[in-house]
Amino acid sequence: MVTRHFPLFNIYETNKSPQTNYIKMDGKGEKRVHPFIFAIVVITIIFLSPKTIFGQEKLDEDMIYQKRMELYKKAEAVSLIPWYYFAAIDQYERNVRQVRRDLPKSTGALGIYIKPEIWAGPLNKNAYDTNPFAISQFGGFGMDGNGDGVADPTDDEDVIFSMARFLQSYGIDHKHIKMALWDYYQRSKTVDLILGKVKIYKKYQTLKLDDHVFPLPLHANYSYRDTWGDARGWGGRRIHEGTDIFAGYGVPVRSTCYGIVELKGWNKYGGWRIGIRDINNTYHYFAHLNGFPPHLREGQIVEPGTIIGYVGSSGYGPPGTAGKFPPHLHYGMYKDNGYMEWSFDPYPHLKAWERAEWLKKKQGGSH
Numbered sequence: 001m002v003t004r005h006f007p008l009f010n011i012y013e014t015n016k017s018p019q020t021n022y023i024k025m026d027g028k029g030e031k032r033v034h035p036f037i038f039a040i041v042v043i044t045i046i047f048l049s050p051k052t053i054f055g056q057e058k059l060d061e062d063m064i065y066q067k068r069m070e071l072y073k074k075a076e077a078v079s080l081i082p083w084y085y086f087a088a089i090d091q092y093e094r095n096v097r098q099v100r101r102d103l104p105k106s107t108g109a110l111g112i113y114i115k116p117e118i119w120a121g122p123l124n125k126n127a128y129d130t131n132p133f134a135i136s137q138f139g140g141f142g143m144d145g146n147g148d149g150v151a152d153p154t155d156d157e158d159v160i161f162s163m164a165r166f167l168q169s170y171g172i173d174h175k176h177i178k179m180a181l182w183d184y185y186q187r188s189k190t191v192d193l194i195l196g197k198v199k200i201y202k203k204y205q206t207l208k209l210d211d212h213v214f215p216l217p218l219h220a221n222y223s224y225r226d227t228w229g230d231a232r233g234w235g236g237r238r239i240h241e242g243t244d245i246f247a248g249y250g251v252p253v254r255s256t257c258y259g260i261v262e263l264k265g266w267n268k269y270g271g272w273r274i275g276i277r278d279i280n281n282t283y284h285y286f287a288h289l290n291g292f293p294p295h296l297r298e299g300q301i302v303e304p305g306t307i308i309g310y311v312g313s314s315g316y317g318p319p320g321t322a323g324k325f326p327p328h329l330h331y332g333m334y335k336d337n338g339y340m341e342w343s344f345d346p347y348p349h350l351k352a353w354e355r356a357e358w359l360k361k362k363q364g365g366s367h
């Protein structure tokens with residue numbers, strides 16, 4: 001028998017708007033600077049800032065990854081649950097919070113959000129209670145993880161240790177952790193997304209999995225423009241949820257990201273198609289393919305550059321239909337926000353990945 005510390009419902013379903021934190025900016029008085037000094041400062045900024053800013057961003061990114069890993073490892077040490085389960089939960093929640101307006105933005109290294117009534121306990125009249133003893137008496141989720149005598153839902157250590165205790169109450173093996181996730185989120189899709197991230201983090205043993213590539217080899221002859229939102233008529237009036245990249249039959253199609261093959265097979269609209277879910281809750285959709293590599297299967301982990309298919313013209317009919325339009329890759333992106341999924345324009349991402357890959361190739365060729 002498992003004792004639950006909160007009511008069973010989807011923790012992301014809420015009609016409450018988060019409190020907004022406003023920051024006042026102090027006004028600055030006018031100061032006059034000698035034109036010569038001003039010119040030197042401007043020139044210095046122009047020549048040095050890009051490198052400095054980029055270096056600082058890289059440093060900050062490395063530091064935040066290091067901080068998160070330290071927290072996951074601490075939770076692993078006290079619960080005996082592998083760190084990648086905590087990393088997967090945190091990554092899922094961070095991306096949900098980034099695209100939801102009804103959830104407060106993260107203020108720490110972690111992205112895990114626990115609603116006040118769950119943290120303090122369903123019968124606790126003080127939804128923002130931080131007293132560990134009072135919270136425990138009301139069956140709350142929160143605990144004091146860093147020994148400061150306060151159970152703070154915005155403190156990373158308190159949050160990660162509270163999650164560790166909850167998961168541990170079900171058991172520390174995969175089967176029981178899956179049960180805990182279901183009871184916590186009450187959404188099978190969410191559980192599947194988190195467990196997919198678990199597989200990815202377990203394989204690569206790192207949090208740095210943000211690399212992307214263009215879906216076609218750069219040396220291929222291809223063309224594309226922004227076609228997201230264009231009208232489509234086959235099968236009923238609808239909008240085009242992707243970007244069409246035109247290329248010849250058989251051009252290799254590559255995974256653009258680290259992810260899990262979530263879907264593979266035939267669809268009357270997309271023909272032979274494949275769907276890959278990345279670590280950011282984004283679903284990458286590749287359609288109108290001419291076929292798949294023989295080894296590819298659902299549930300398989302892929303990475304940027306993995307061959308997942310070949311350009312074709314399949315679709316708009318029963319299995320095997322092809323040739324109703326010129327060969328091209330339909331590339332779509334969909335975001336999950338905890339209760340639904342929607343399409344967004346992939347074109348800016350494609351352009352950014354294409355530029356980055358060309359630049360990397362150019363820099364690699366210069367050595």
